[in-house]
Amino acid sequence: MLIVLTGIDGSGKTTAARALASAALAEGREALLLSNYAGRRRMSLLSARLGIRLPPRLADAVESIIRSANVLVSHARASRFQGLVVMDRHLHCQLALREAKGLPRGRALPWLLQKLPAPDLVIHLDIDPQQAHDRIVARGTDEESLADLTALRDAYRALPEFTGFTVVDAGAPEHQVLADLRRALAQAEKARTSAARLKV
Template sequence: MVRSLRKRRRRRLRTVALIGIDGSGKTTQAHRLADALTAAGRPATYHRNAGGRRWLGRIAQRVGRSDAQRLVGRDGLLAVESVLRWLAIAAALVSCLLTGRTAVMDRYAACQYASIRAHGGHRWERLARAGYRVFPRPQVTFLLAVDPAEAYHRIERRGTDHETMGWLTAADTAYRTLPEYPTFVLVDAGRPAEEVSRQIQRHLAGWLPSADAGETAEATPAMPPDPMPPARPVTPDHTPAPGVATPLAARAHT
């Protein structure tokens, strides 16, 4: 058992994805995670794999349309999103392959599948999955779960864009109905940002190098999910109990 855990620890952490509805804190947490991994000796790069919906929305408003869908239509929006996100993910993966750095993905393929479902364009999902199949599944995918009402208030407070409660609720449902949902690591993103960061970092602590691999392997049960395990929430405890992995920054200096 210990030998198996040691073997898994020696695998290089190549890709981590953070997904969730708008207002769940993906961008903030992805930046923090990239910085934390780098500080802990696992060089990482942040990648924002946006689909261009916000950019299209701004163009729409300038020409007198209320949103991106009113500008290019539902099918046009889904097509543009799918292509732009595909290109962004491809560029991020190639970059990290060349540099050897860990890719911290702010959004990934699952975000496009959820967007398609939330828009009701289910026939597009099959096409999107065919195109995105070339990308490897991230070793860890964090789903930042937050109540749509809280997400709505966060978006309104930042004041850079706008989403309706109907859209946020539909997107939340879409993520939870994806076939990949059981493989996601659920994070309580309704908590303060510092606590959310600790949840995420504690789960990834097992990927970091350690002076005593055997001792750490036994003390770190939080490992990358095996194919299709039950969805697992990350425990949001403030202080790790004995036998629970500590945050990345702490592990870096031990």
């Protein structure tokens, strides 16, 4: 099983990914957690520290290269793993960032997304931008404006792939989010098992 988590900053993607993997391990199952970062947070902090703002297209090019490399490595690791693979972020995240910045979708990322093995489930953690912003301010490790978070939330919803996402309310209490995640995973596993039986 390959599960991908998407969502705006502050939606709890990393926390949810760890919780899913931990729950599977607690049940005696094999689980692998992989992160597909693009270095955006580090670049933003470095740019702010140096007082330099990279042009949007240049920043996206650097992020796209880093994220694509991480995604390729993650898929290579996933192909050798027999168990549940949870990916924190994927190429969908970079496509949403492009949409939010008003940049063209391009051809390379959509092409790569089609060529890579399709996830069994893409879970989108949806949250009110204000709540996400409050979380970001509370953790104090990075900065995101409310306007940017709102634009990114709208950008995710505008992706053509979004209709195939399973949306989970990330603004709910943590125990409820985990319960919803596990329910979505169970449904995906049931569908996968049914599909395998039909092939036989």
